[in-house]
Amino acid sequence: MNKKIGFIGAGSMAESVIAGIVNAEILPTTNIMVTNKSNKKRLEKMEEDYNIRAISDTKRMVDACDILILATKPHDVQATISSIKEHIRSEQLVISVSAGISTDYISSLIGQDVSVIRAMPNTSAAVRQSATAIAAGKYADETHIKEAEELFSTIGPTTVVKEEDMHTVTGISGSGPAYIYYLVEAMEKAAVESGLAEETARKLITQTVIGAGNMLKNSEESAGELRKKIMSPNGTTQAGIDTLKRHDFEKIIIECVRSARQRSMELGERE
Numbered sequence: 001m002n003k004k005i006g007f008i009g010a011g012s013m014a015e016s017v018i019a020g021i022v023n024a025e026i027l028p029t030t031n032i033m034v035t036n037k038s039n040k041k042r043l044e045k046m047e048e049d050y051n052i053r054a055i056s057d058t059k060r061m062v063d064a065c066d067i068l069i070l071a072t073k074p075h076d077v078q079a080t081i082s083s084i085k086e087h088i089r090s091e092q093l094v095i096s097v098s099a100g101i102s103t104d105y106i107s108s109l110i111g112q113d114v115s116v117i118r119a120m121p122n123t124s125a126a127v128r129q130s131a132t133a134i135a136a137g138k139y140a141d142e143t144h145i146k147e148a149e150e151l152f153s154t155i156g157p158t159t160v161v162k163e164e165d166m167h168t169v170t171g172i173s174g175s176g177p178a179y180i181y182y183l184v185e186a187m188e189k190a191a192v193e194s195g196l197a198e199e200t201a202r203k204l205i206t207q208t209v210i211g212a213g214n215m216l217k218n219s220e221e222s223a224g225e226l227r228k229k230i231m232s233p234n235g236t237t238q239a240g241i242d243t244l245k246r247h248d249f250e251k252i253i254i255e256c257v258r259s260a261r262q263r264s265m266e267l268g269e270r271e
């Protein structure tokens with residue numbers, strides 16, 4: 001790829017994607033530009049760490065880029081686009097990672113038929129293990145999808161979905177790592193309360209999550225089948241799972257995902 005890419009927003013998500021692209025060496029690092037609202041020190045640090053170009057004038061960066069990656073918080077999208085819309089050109093590709101915000105809304109703010117792609121990565125991007133979903137807006141075509149896939153595949157596997165599924169995707173894989181961390185926090189607490197050293201608990205639980213993840217990825221069997229293989233009749237796992245069932249674990253998780261999905265829809269409702 002020999003495109004110039006500008007990140008609008010220099011937060012944790014922008015940095016993870018930048019790190020992935022730089023590591024994968026799919027384009028010269030000087031083709032990558034980044035800007036933010038105010039924190040000049042952070043920009044300078046990113047320039048130094050990744051040998052990319054920190055640009056304090058967002059409009060100048062927009063002028064210089066082929067692809068713009070919108071990585072501000074959802075509530076900053078409107079003001080951000082308003083401040084640069086005169087500089088956006090119809091041949092540019094805009095990729096947004098903002099939760100909840102639709103491509104139609106972004107197009108309407110830009111006020112031109114610009115190609116817009118929506119992507120939902122997760123924080124495992126930092127270790128190049130993001131599960132990233134990509135959806136095309138009405139002006140984006142197969143070439144734009146391919147470009148987005150090329151960029152985001154540097155931080156983990158990508159999956160193309162219909163835009164209407166993006167809220168659900170956000171509820172499972174965008175927010176998903178946090179659910180797993182919460183489960184781990186609880187397991188660590190239980191282990192420490194039973195007298196296990198914190199470090200020992202962390203090591204064992206971390207490997208348990210990695211191992212289960214690899215099993216899910218590599219096995220032909222479903223999650224349910226894998227679980228049943230661990231549950232000897234009347235054994236320890238059955239005792240644990242029975243407790244989860246008694247406390248409606250499945251219902252709680254379904255509600256958890258629904259709430260995240262609902263929140264994603266609300267974030268988009270400022271449209």
Ligand SMILES: NC(=O)C1=CN([C@@H]2O[C@H](COP(=O)(O)OP(=O)(O)OC[C@H]3O[C@@H](n4cnc5c(N)ncnc54)[C@H](O)[C@@H]3O)[C@@H](O)[C@H]2O)C=CC1
Nearest residue numbers: 009010011012013036037071072073074076080097098099
């Ligand atoms: N953190 C996560 O797990 C995930 C976050 N996202 C989405 O990524 C987006 C960014 O999230 P984070 O990186 O966590 O946020 P963050 O708060 O760390 O970064 C936001 C950045 O946007 C910049 N910004 C705000 N207004 C601007 C403007 N007018 N011009 C230029 N820069 C501006 C800020 O200066 C800051 O650098 C959010 O929309 C979020 O929904 C998507 C997937 C996962």
Ligand SMILES: O=C(O)[C@@H]1CCC=N1
Nearest residue numbers: 099122170174175176
């Ligand atoms: O919590 C959030 O709003 C963002 C979107 C997906 C993960 N974090």
